[in-house]
Amino acid sequence: MPARIRPYRAVTDESWATSFLEEHLGGRRQARRRELTALGARPSGRGTGTALLAALVSAARGLGVRRIWVVTTNDNIDAIAFYQRRGFRLSELRVGAVDEARRTLKPALPVIGQHRIEMRDELKLTLLVSPR
Ligand SMILES: CC(C)(COP(=O)(O)OP(=O)(O)OC[C@H]1O[C@@H](n2cnc3c(N)ncnc32)[C@H](O)[C@@H]1OP(=O)(O)O)[C@@H](O)C(=O)NCCC(=O)NCCS
Numbered sequence: 001m002p003a004r005i006r007p008y009r010a011v012t013d014e015s016w017a018t019s020f021l022e023e024h025l026g027g028r029r030q031a032r033r034r035e036l037t038a039l040g041a042r043p044s045g046r047g048t049g050t051a052l053l054a055a056l057v058s059a060a061r062g063l064g065v066r067r068i069w070v071v072t073t074n075d076n077i078d079a080i081a082f083y084q085r086r087g088f089r090l091s092e093l094r095v096g097a098v099d100e101a102r103r104t105l106k107p108a109l110p111v112i113g114q115h116r117i118e119m120r121d122e123l124k125l126t127l128l129v130s131p132r
Pocket residue numbers: 024025039040041042043044045046047048049050051070071072076078079081082085
């Protein structure tokens with residue numbers, strides 16, 4: 001059954017959202033380009049990430065937004081594939097950005113990430129949103 005997407009409600013969602021971030025994304029504070037954001041889906045591989053992204057694109061289109069960018073880390077091969085399969089293009093490499101975030105914003109960031117790759121850099125991917 002496809003995921004049903006609805007807006008985040010701080011009062012009722014904060015508790016599980018905090019647990020989710022702790023368990024699956026390494027903590028509540030998601031450091032990306034000196035901002036704090038997150039995209040996650042569990043269990044994975046069931047279309048939830050695709051549905052979340054479709055909802056985001058639809059909302060962006062409604063607001064007249066023409067460009068969406070996401071940032072992931074150099075070890076996150078699955079996310080890099082996921083975004084590219086959905087039209088995102090690699091648009092920036094920020095060498096050492098994870099090292100900097102670990103030093104300044106989020107000391108708990110692990111050194112070894114997915115696929116036993118050292119987490120050191122950020123990759124920005126950009127999607128051009130076509131008008132309706
Ligand atoms: C990246 C992420 C958001 C994707 O969400 P998802 O619900 O797994 O995405 P979907 O199910 O819609 O699609 C996953 C793709 O992987 C495939 N897949 C199959 N089994 C899978 C599995 N066990 N785990 C992951 N992906 C799987 C799916 O078939 C699909 O392939 P496609 O790209 O060819 O369509 C999710 O894996 C996640 O939360 N990852 C950890 C956090 C993260 O990395 N966030 C992004 C950082 S910016």
